Amino acid sequence: MGNSRKEKDKRWIRTKLAIRDAFSQLLVEKDISKITVKEIAEIAFINRNTFYAHYENVYALLDEIEDELLDVIKDLLNTTDFFEAQNNMYIVLKKITSIVNADVDFYSRLINSTSASNLIKKIKDYLKTSLISQIKEKTNLDDNTLDYILEYTLSGILSVYQQWFESDHSQTLDEMLMIIGELAIEGVNKIIDSNPSKSKKNLR
Numbered sequence: 001m002g003n004s005r006k007e008k009d010k011r012w013i014r015t016k017l018a019i020r021d022a023f024s025q026l027l028v029e030k031d032i033s034k035i036t037v038k039e040i041a042e043i044a045f046i047n048r049n050t051f052y053a054h055y056e057n058v059y060a061l062l063d064e065i066e067d068e069l070l071d072v073i074k075d076l077l078n079t080t081d082f083f084e085a086q087n088n089m090y091i092v093l094k095k096i097t098s099i100v101n102a103d104v105d106f107y108s109r110l111i112n113s114t115s116a117s118n119l120i121k122k123i124k125d126y127l128k129t130s131l132i133s134q135i136k137e138k139t140n141l142d143d144n145t146l147d148y149i150l151e152y153t154l155s156g157i158l159s160v161y162q163q164w165f166e167s168d169h170s171q172t173l174d175e176m177l178m179i180i181g182e183l184a185i186e187g188v189n190k191i192i193d194s195n196p197s198k199s200k201k202n203l204r
Contacts, residue, residue, distance in 0.1 A: 016054055018044040023061055024106050027113035032062060065110070066119050070126060072099050077130050097173060111165045120162065124154045156180070 022043035026035045035058050041048050055061045076095050100107045110116065128150045135146055160180050164173060 015044075015046060015050060018046065019051060019054060019061065020065060021106065023058070023065075024109040024113070027115060028109045031114045032058060062115060066122055069099065069119070070122055073123060074126065074130075077127070094174075094177060097177060101173075108165045111162055116162065120158050124151075124158055127154050 019040060022040045023035070025043060026039055037048050037051050037058060040058070040061075041051050044051075055064070073096060076099075110119065128147065131150055132143065132146050135141075135150075136143075139146075141149075157180055160176065164171075164176050
């Protein structure tokens with residue numbers, strides 16, 4: 001009975017992976033509003049009832065993919081102190097990149113898709129909220145100013161990621177990360193250091 005359950009679990013996982021792969025292929029070709037369950041089922045070699053056993057509709061599939069990626073990023077940030085890592089932003093970016101490297105082809109198709117803007121916005125909004133709460137403890141900058149700083153910084157970082165996925169990859173991901181890591185942290189550090197919090201001033 002245990003083996004039977006394991007086989008069902010394996011089939012369930014294989015089917016979900018096939019559905020996601022088919023979906024990501026279609027996302028590169030057309031907008032999500034034009035993707036049908038029938039198309040996904042045909043590419044994944046399943047019937048439509050099998051698809052509906054896993055997802056309510058195509059949008060539910062996309063939401064799950066985006067939310068799972070966001071959950072991994074959340075776990076990463078919850079275990080990373082921005083200020084401990086601020087002198088080597090490359091390490092933080094490398095951790096985030098390792099998530100994508102687990103399935104580069106899939107995420108490349110997803111990030112190059114017409115629906116990528118929503119995923120990028122979700123990631124940026126979460127990163128911004130998380131980093132603002134950390135940075136506020138070290139600076140006297142108001143929320144609006146911090147929001148502008150992080151909007152500028154994170155938009156730049158995520159845009160470079162997106163551009164890399166659209167490129168021929170002649171420059172390695174590591175090389176790209178080293179450059180944007182130094183640029184990003186240099187700018188943020190300069191502003192934070194020039195506007196220290198009262199508690200930080202008292203320590204000087």
